Amino acid sequence: MKANSVGIISRLDVKDPKGYIADMVKKLSYKVKLFLDPVTASLAGVAEATEIDEIYADLILIFGGDGTILRSLQLLPKPTPILGINMGEVGFLTVVDPETAFYMIDDVLDNYEVVERARLAVKLNDFELPCAMNEAVIITSRPAKISQFKIHVDGKFMEDFRADGVVIATPTGSTAYAMSAGGPILDPRVDGIIVVPLAPYKLSARPWVVPGESVVRLELMKEDKESMVVVDGQYTASVRKSDVLTFTRCDTPALFVKFGDKFYELVREKLGR
Amino acid sequence: MKANSVGIISRLDVKDPKGYIADMVKKLSYKVKLFLDPVTASLAGVAEATEIDEIYADLILIFGGDGTILRSLQLLPKPTPILGINMGEVGFLTVVDPETAFYMIDDVLDNYEVVERARLAVKLNDFELPCAMNEAVIITSRPAKISQFKIHVDGKFMEDFRADGVVIATPTGSTAYAMSAGGPILDPRVDGIIVVPLAPYKLSARPWVVPGESVVRLELMKEDKESMVVVDGQYTASVRKSDVLTFTRCDTPALFVKFGDKFYELVREKLGR
Amino acid sequence: MKANSVGIISRLDVKDPKGYIADMVKKLSYKVKLFLDPVTASLAGVAEATEIDEIYADLILIFGGDGTILRSLQLLPKPTPILGINMGEVGFLTVVDPETAFYMIDDVLDNYEVVERARLAVKLNDFELPCAMNEAVIITSRPAKISQFKIHVDGKFMEDFRADGVVIATPTGSTAYAMSAGGPILDPRVDGIIVVPLAPYKLSARPWVVPGESVVRLELMKEDKESMVVVDGQYTASVRKSDVLTFTRCDTPALFVKFGDKFYELVREKLGR
Amino acid sequence: MKANSVGIISRLDVKDPKGYIADMVKKLSYKVKLFLDPVTASLAGVAEATEIDEIYADLILIFGGDGTILRSLQLLPKPTPILGINMGEVGFLTVVDPETAFYMIDDVLDNYEVVERARLAVKLNDFELPCAMNEAVIITSRPAKISQFKIHVDGKFMEDFRADGVVIATPTGSTAYAMSAGGPILDPRVDGIIVVPLAPYKLSARPWVVPGESVVRLELMKEDKESMVVVDGQYTASVRKSDVLTFTRCDTPALFVKFGDKFYELVREKLGR
Incomplete structure (x- = not known):
């Protein structure tokens, strides 16, 4: 699938000293229609923001941790494929780090697959x-x-x-x-x-x-x-x-953008100690 | 479904002082074509016996415990619906006691449903x-x-x-x-x-x-x-x-004759203590 | 050891339709100096009551469950041997039922042993x-x-x-x-x-x-x-x-009146299911 | 305590490419009476060996893993303080690596404390x-x-x-x-x-x-x-x-030479993953 519109959501108390989020916003603004939640808009210096429960997009990028995704899933107005980008330690739902996400995002938006997860x-x-x-x-x-x-x-x-x-x-x-x-x-x-x-x-x-x-x-x-x-x-x-x-x-499963498949690796890394 | 031929298998070291197995053989001999494994034939005083790996029947009765069923499943020549009759304590696969089995068997043979269990x-x-x-x-x-x-x-x-x-x-x-x-x-x-x-x-x-x-x-x-x-x-x-x-x-699941559905009850009873 | 004074404490919301507590109070009033907490005094129709934190006695009877004992241990003004009498299901600290307690209490008061339990x-x-x-x-x-x-x-x-x-x-x-x-x-x-x-x-x-x-x-x-x-x-x-x-x-262990030793039996009975 | 005689035991299939064991034998031969088990004697090029069940010494050095210590404990003719030196990964009983042991051994033999471990x-x-x-x-x-x-x-x-x-x-x-x-x-x-x-x-x-x-x-x-x-x-x-x-x-506890106290650290390191 190909995404023409993208929503970006960031964790409420996100810290982004390296400007990953602003960089991503800038990069994507040339490419697709963007919807930024208020936190993201503020970080990127963009005036216009959209509340999460009004973001109708082809695909959603979420900067934060698993908690940010769990919260967004309860707010989004329709089932939308999510790509979780971890802004701290890797999570089970936020499997991409921001640098990799920046370099891969063009390929992802042009051609992504969706994985359903039962709720x-x-x-x-x-x-x-x-x-x-x-x-x-x-x-x-x-x-x-x-x-x-x-x-x-x-x-x-x-x-x-x-x-x-x-x-x-x-x-x-x-x-x-x-x-x-x-x-x-x-x-x-x-x-x-x-x-x-x-x-x-x-x-x-x-x-x-x-x-x-x-x-x-x-x-x-x-x-x-x-x-x-x-x-x-x-x-x-x-x-x-x-x-x-x-x-x-649940009638509507959660949708995630397929990005590698590291489930067993994550269990060993995150929970093993 | 309706069974026209029935195999009967008994546990190698089965003890049957009340003659449940002989009674069942006698009752069914008027009704369907019977195949008795050597243990059953001996108990019922029947001369002709069939080895388990040569029993081709519509339905199999197994007198014994879960172990007898596990053994029979490895020996039977084709997937056949099994009704397990416990000759000691109730098991997860042998859920009917011999008295109930005796009174219910006519109804069962005339109209039974099959449950598949993955192997x-x-x-x-x-x-x-x-x-x-x-x-x-x-x-x-x-x-x-x-x-x-x-x-x-x-x-x-x-x-x-x-x-x-x-x-x-x-x-x-x-x-x-x-x-x-x-x-x-x-x-x-x-x-x-x-x-x-x-x-x-x-x-x-x-x-x-x-x-x-x-x-x-x-x-x-x-x-x-x-x-x-x-x-x-x-x-x-x-x-x-x-x-x-x-x-x-496994390509061939095990087949069981549906007989109540007491899974949760069995877990509580058998494993709880 | 021999007890000359006895405190009696009852669970705040105790139900005692058979009058076990009143009977015990009556029986012991002929034998030893009694201190009744307000609940017990009320149940026994005795005017004079002593708050738990003022009960100085040789031995304490507690009618209730383990929770009543845990509460009393925090209130009693000095370490005192406790005999727990269960008014519902048996507990780990309240091992005697009220009828047995009634018949045994004379022997207990005349000659009891104390068991220490670390806190x-x-x-x-x-x-x-x-x-x-x-x-x-x-x-x-x-x-x-x-x-x-x-x-x-x-x-x-x-x-x-x-x-x-x-x-x-x-x-x-x-x-x-x-x-x-x-x-x-x-x-x-x-x-x-x-x-x-x-x-x-x-x-x-x-x-x-x-x-x-x-x-x-x-x-x-x-x-x-x-x-x-x-x-x-x-x-x-x-x-x-x-x-x-x-x-x-803790410097002061809890003291219990020795009354049988059913620890392993209690684990099997109370926790097994 | 001070050791005047020392036994040295090595794992049956020990590999010691760096010659730690031979070096230790040489060093100690100038200082104390030595008893070498056959494996150690062979590794150190010493003709005279003593079977483990005949080693009467003040202190025993064991090169190997926990298994070597468990085996030696069953063979030694009298309770003797043991210092376990790990020749592979660290163990719960073999807590010193061979290099540290080489540098510390003089101090240890001159003044060691013994820890008892119940058997x-x-x-x-x-x-x-x-x-x-x-x-x-x-x-x-x-x-x-x-x-x-x-x-x-x-x-x-x-x-x-x-x-x-x-x-x-x-x-x-x-x-x-x-x-x-x-x-x-x-x-x-x-x-x-x-x-x-x-x-x-x-x-x-x-x-x-x-x-x-x-x-x-x-x-x-x-x-x-x-x-x-x-x-x-x-x-x-x-x-x-x-x-x-x-x-x-057991009437005779095992005796170990006290050497640091890393129990909790070992549990985290060895068992955590």
Whole structure:
């Protein structure tokens, strides 16, 4: 595919002493229609800016870390292929460094492929929350206070346990919070949903992987404990006892510009130590 | 589907004081063409027996445990739907008890559905080993001696480690040896291959799940350690340093007669304690 | 030893439809000098009550669960042998049921032995927090937000990691929160301190056990994350970046009335499922 | 302490192209009474050699890896302080490189301190096996075949499980095989015995730490499975169903020459990846 219009988004508190972002803006301004989010516009000395939720472009460049991409995914008005450029340490979603990006960007815009990454639809009772790229975490609002959970998969009772919380993750999220909670590493191409109890108060709790097309249903069983659901570390909602959370495959996967395929290398490098 | 011919296989050392097997043979002899393996024929007082590798039937009843099914799967001459009847404790593959089986069998034979369970093709260099229903374990022949392994997935280097061995498992096998080695529990419908190091000599080893259509390639890196590959605890072959093991999806999945769906219940019951 | 004075403490929200507590008060009022905390006095219809922090007795009966004991340990004005009587499910510290306690109490008061259980002294900079019977948890105040920790043991750098938190536990606490975080089970007689990262963001984190006489020093490394330290789920204090937490053996161990020794049985029963 | 006589032991298959061992022999021959094991004598071109089990010296230098030390500990005729010099990668017991050892050895021999490291006495029925520096592993003789174990601690039933085996380890051994099996890392100063099931076939198995003065009793419960006990990877004995293995603190701890204290650094370096 070929991109005629490009959006550029930068991390809110980005530091760019070498001017990578301004250089990229200048270079691309000769080539394609550009939409700059306010942070990027300010860094590049451009007067006109577009809020993220109004950027309709063929392709989006994001300068920052994985968190910037997670936030943008919740704001963008339509599914758009993203190329993540890391402005600090390499991430699982921001795999290109700014110098490489600068030299490769012409080739990329002229001819790029798109990779789909499954996301998770999250419903709190009948209310739809943003889809999760990495995970939804359900956790007690008061840290270190245990709650009680009951999980059904496709209508079958799976498990109940007392725990600090539960992580429901995509394969992409298997290297993020789900990994910290003790989950397995999933190749992002696996079609599954990961369920990992967070600090469960029983010896036999184990991570699960269920089919990507499953309906995972989570109930909170304790009257007096207020909990919350956090989607991708970005969106938070309160959850109480009678509430039911439902997790299914999101209709719109995230789109990424294909750029090498270093998944196993990243796991060794980023998580190995 | 409707079965006109039925094979019956019994565990080699089966004990059947209540005569369940003889009763089943008698009941079915009025209804369908029967093929009895030698153990079953002997128990039922029938002269004519058929070796397992010559049983061509519409459906197979297996009296025994999961091990009997794993063994039969390696012997049967063609993929045939199996109904496992447990003659001791319930198993993940032998989910019906003999009394229930006796009362339900007419209905089952008249109208059964078949469930496919993915198996793993195992190649030692260019030599094809039997497909694995649960797992292939690669392990040093001298217990408690460490070996060194290197794993590639679809041509990408995944990980190397020193360990007692490696378990490469199907989702069905996630509740067998892979679970003991610390792997996650996979719903059998997930399309994936599980890779779990066995007693790895590094802190950062973690179970992996890769796509079901992957090519997993395992090399042994140590000159002086002889190892072996064990398929489903049934088939064993020696492995030496220059050898390469390759794991892919098996062309012929295992076929099971659908009989309830108690996967999550079984995990809680059988593995919970 | 023989008890001449007895304190009785009951859980704040205790339910006692069978009147076990009132019966015990009546029985003991003929035998020893009694001090009743306000909840107990109210349940027994006794006018005079003594606040927990003013109970000076030879022995304390606590009706409730492990939480009631953890709370009382922080309030009692001097180390006093405790006999925990469970008013719901059995606990690790409340091992006697109320009926058994009623029939055995005469024998106990006439001749009891005391078991010491090590506690952990917790210092936040120069400020002494209550000693921990089970554990101190250091955790980010906003759930599911990662922080960064650095740990020294006896002046030697042990490990640093990003995590939700850290659990520093006594052997007694090894069956409580430390177990949920993935720690080993320690026989309460082991002289050690357990250090377990909580949802660490690296693959190689592992639980540690260091000598009971060690000085464990924990620093928070992240500027912008507010955290808190929670002692036994009862006492909470805020922690910020420049703060240092120090853990050593507490000068005053907890004292328990010896009553059977069912540690391994309790682990199997309470945590096995 | 001051050493007047020194034994030198080298790994059976040691490679020493730079002549470190010969240099050390030459240097020390002017200073102390030397006892060279046959490998060392051959490398140093010295005619007279002493078998390891006849070396009575004040101090022993061992050139090799941890395995060489484990082997020597089983052969030496009396407890003697050991200084381990690594001839390849650094180990947990061989912490000095040969160049540093050469320059420091005069100071060491004139004034050294001894550190004790607890070992484990292992009894098979009434027969005493060599004490274990790291661990005793009980494992089925046929790899990947499960066995059944029952464990008592100080006469109390602790746990039974089906597993490939069990690791009973010292704190020193916590960074060796017990770590691979999923055990916690113990500071070597902790007074405890580690019990870790090896690939247990139940979800709730967890590592245990029991007091150093405990009596750990292990029974094999399965009739038909032959197993073996391996002490420190060096000594092997067969174990059958009626056999009972008993583990207690060894009367003679191992003695090491104090040389820095890099335990936590070694764990990070050697096991972190």
